[in-house]
Amino acid sequence: MGLKEKILTKSLWVFHISAGSCNNCDIEILDLLTPRYDVERFGIQLIGSIRHADVLLITGAMNKKSLKRLKKLYTQAPKPCFVVAVGSCTCSQQMFKPSYSMQAPLDEIIPVDLYIPGCPPKPEAIISGIVKLIKKVNR
Amino acid sequence: MKLLFNYLIFPGFLFSLFWGGLGWWVERKLTARFQYRVGPPWYQNFIDILKLFFKEQVIPKDSFKPLFIASPIISFSSVLLVILFITQALFLKESIFQADLLVVFYLLITPSLFTILGGFSSANPLASCGAAREVKLMLSYEFIFVTSLIVVLIKSKGNLSLEGIISLQKSFPFLGSISGFIAFILGLIWLQAKMGLVPFDVSEAEQEIMAGIYIEYGGPLLGFFKLTRALFYFILPLFLILLFWADNLGWHLIYKYLIIILLISVIKNTNPRLRADDIVKFFWFLLFPLGLLAIILAILGF
C-alpha cells in the first residue's frame, strides 16, 4: 500500500482496552514496554487517550458491559486504525463461551486485523504478531 | 526572496524543526538509556508528527469548535515567530525584524495559554482538570522566570534588545557571576516546567488523567501541538543560552545545547511527579526567595 500506511506502521500508538480480562494478558502487554523487550525502539508507544490511537489492543472475553464500551471506543478512534486481539479469550472466548454474559466473538462486532492466541501470549509472540501486521499492511 | 528563505528554511521553520526533533530524540534516547532500554531511532519524532497529519480529525460534538481548532494553530504560529526573533539574533548578522526581550517573553506565554484554552474548550472533564492544573503551573513558573529576567535586565543595564544582551556577554557570560548562576538555575527549572517534563507534568499526567489537556485532540490538530513541542525543544534551551551563556556562539551552541538537554533529562528521570499544590509551594516559597536573592545580588554587583 501507499506511503501513508508505511508511515503509520513506523509509529504505532497503542490504546489498550481491557474488556474483562483476567489481567494476565494485560501484564504481558506491560512487559512489552520493559527494558527486556522495549517496543519503543520500533516506535510503539502506549498512550492514554483513544483520540491518539493507531492500534486498539483488546484483551479479555468481552462481557455484556464491556461490549457496549468497546463499540463506542471503536467509533471514537480516528481512522485508519488497526484492531489487535490479544489472548485466547479475545480470539475465541475460550472456556468462557457458555457463560451467561458472553455476547458474541470479537470479529462479529468489529473488524479484527490480527489475532494473537495464547493464555496469556508471551511477549515474543505479541512482538512477532505485530511484525506480521506491519508486513501485511506494507504488502 | 531572502526573507522567505530566512523565514521558512534557515534559520526559520525547517531548520528549527529538524534541530528540535533531534533534540527531542536525544532526550528520549537518554531517558531510554537511563532505564536500560534501547530507545527509538533518530527519525522517530518526525515520523510521529507526519503520521498525525495523515490521520482522521475528530472534533468532539460538545466542544467549542472555533477555539478548539484555532488554539493548536495559534500556539504553533506564535512559537514560529519567537524562533524568528531569537535565531536572527543568534545566527544572522543583520536583523530583519525588530523585537526585544518583552515581546519574546509574551510570545512564549501564548502557546501555554492557548493549550489551556484548547483544553477547556474540548468539553472533557479530564481535559478541564489538566487545564486547571496547567493554569496553576503557569502562575508559578512564569512568575519565577520574571525574576530571572529581571536579573538579566539589571546585568545588561536595562538593555532590552536580544543583540544587545548577546554583545554584552562577549567577554564574560552572565552565567559566571553568582546572581547570574542562580538566575540560570531558575531558568532551567522554568524550562522543565514549561515543557511539561516529569516533575512538573501534572497537566498531562498520563497515569492519572490520561493525556490531560490533549485528551480530545487527535490527528492534525494534535500534530500542531507536537510541532509546537518540537520547536520548544529547539527554542527554549537556545533562549536560555542567549540570556545567560552567550560568550561563544556558532559551533559552541551545539555542546551548550546538549548540556542543557542532558540536565533536563537527568532532572526528568530522577524525580517523581509532584502534586499541583506542591508545585505552587515549591515555586512560590522556595524559588521565589531565591530569585529575590539573585536580584539583590545583581543590584549589589555580584
Ligand code: SF4
Ligand atoms: S487469554 Fe488467558 S490470560 Fe488472557 S485474559 Fe483470557 S484467561 Fe486471562
